[in-house]
Amino acid sequence: MRLLFVVRDLGLGGVERCVVLVGSWLAARGFKVTVAMLGGSRNLWGARTATLEIVDLSGAWHPKKPWTWFAGWCALRGLAQRHDAVIAATFLMPLYLTWAATRGLGRRVLGWVHGPLAEVDARAHMNPLHRRACQYIYRRLPELVFVSAHARDSLARWLGHESGVVGQGVAQRWQVIPNFVEPQPARPAGPVRDPLRLLFVGRVAEEKQPALWLDALMALDRLGHAATLTVVGDGPLLPWLQEEAVRRGLQEHLIIAGRQDDIGAWLADADWLLLTSLFEGCPLVVLEAMRAGLPVVSTRAGGVYELFAEREADFVTGHASGEAIAALIVAQAPHHAEHAAWLRWRADAYSPDALGARWLHLLENTR
Structure with a gap:
């Protein structure tokens, strides 16, 4: 199976790390995994992404340069045509461009929701245009994957579902798969120290x-x-x-x-x-x-x-x-x-x- 993740770049944030962890795990099991970077050319994960195809689209598309939007749309659409499933790894630009570039292609499209967006919006006071655009797309994406039940219920509240409860049909398309990390060396046993x-x-x-x-x-x-x-x-x-x-x-x-x-x-x-x-x-x-x-x-x-x-x-x-x-x-x-x-x-x-x-x-x- 060919799988495409869409991200801003591959910096050291939690979303980027999740993409690398999940993508490399799937690649080790036979998936052909591509990561498309929209917002920058950084890849701070080195050997961790050696089994992934990394495609930098930031040179062709820039969100603040409208004359580049069509080129960016064409570039991502071309990538999407080569893949069986496309995952918008986060909201805002990766979500927008994934939605726009996959219209009419017949590809499987998923949104990956990492944070509790109702709380994020309440604290960060999202731009009203971004709020409406994200809500519009999340209501229409065929499938969503959440890192926690809390994130799922938060999105339900943000989208206006009564009391954060989703209907049965929606719930079947909304899956919770928590994050994972690699094994860590066990901390040495012993009493707590002073200080x-x-x-x-x-x-x-x-x-x-x-x-x-x-x-x-x-x-x-x-x-x-x-x-x-x-x-x-x-x-x-x-x-x-x-x-x-x-x-x-x-x-x-x-x-x-x-x-x-x-x-x-x-x-x-x-x-x-x-x-x-x-x-x-x-x-x-x-x-x-x-x-x-x-x-x-x-x-x-x-x-x-x-x-x-x-x-x-x-x-x-x-x-x-x-x-x-x-x-x-x-x-x-x-x-x-x-x-x-x-x-x-x-x-x-x-x-x-x-x-x-x-x-x-x-x-x-x-x-």
């Missing part, structure tokens, strides 16, 4: 609520627990974070590691992973922590709670505050080893082979 070692991995931006990280450090100190926080990543609020840490007298407790391509060593050296996002679909970093056996403390950030099933209360705070995060860390501490073992066991449900089999079933069986 406690907290870890954040991701983009230092408003939607990650970095003020909560410093609030948690201060709350832990008030509870008699010294702690350090290592931040692996960069982003627009990184300078603010460093300045705010100095203002609060926490500069000795904050370690900035910058962006890292391989976070395995950082997971192995931490005692807890923090996730404090305003919204998430199916966060890859939490899956990586689970596979490594690193306990997690998270706010109720969208689909993250689904990863913990009936044990949500062990890993997710009741509300988003430094005090709540610190209290959950202190409550977890006596059960640290047991939580680590359970997370490793739970992560088996999110292995590449378990979830890749669901992608195979989806793609090999038309509805």
Whole structure:
């Protein structure tokens, strides 16, 4: 089977990583996988994409240059004609151009929804034209794949389905296949350390609520627990974070590691992973922590709670505050080893082979 993913580019974002992971897994099982890049020529995945055909269309098409739109449409349509199925890997431009370029071709077209769009729109205040265009296309795409039930229900609310409930006919075309990550080296067993070692991995931006990280450090100190926080990543609020840490007298407790391509060593050296996002679909970093056996403390950030099933209360705070995060860390501490073992066991449900089999079933069986 020939499969085409449409993306902006292949940077280090979560969507791009998912495309590489799923695409390379399918390629290893005989699929001919192509990735079309619309917004840029970056491919930061190197050998990971060696089994994929990477096509850079950014030189032929630019969203802010209307005179290039027809050329971009023709280029993507030509690619789509060579493939059996086309997946718009994210919303906005990949969604728009996939929809336009596949009209009348008779190809199978799927949309891949990674985030809870009702929450994303509420926070980011999407341009009304983009909102209407995305809603129009998502209502008409034959099939949608979601990374979590939360993302599915969020789209249902965003599209105006009453109470976020979808009808039976729609539900049959809307499939949930969570993200997966590669195996991680198991974190060394042992007691939590003094000071406690907290870890954040991701983009230092408003939607990650970095003020909560410093609030948690201060709350832990008030509870008699010294702690350090290592931040692996960069982003627009990184300078603010460093300045705010100095203002609060926490500069000795904050370690900035910058962006890292391989976070395995950082997971192995931490005692807890923090996730404090305003919204998430199916966060890859939490899956990586689970596979490594690193306990997690998270706010109720969208689909993250689904990863913990009936044990949500062990890993997710009741509300988003430094005090709540610190209290959950202190409550977890006596059960640290047991939580680590359970997370490793739970992560088996999110292995590449378990979830890749669901992608195979989806793609090999038309509805």
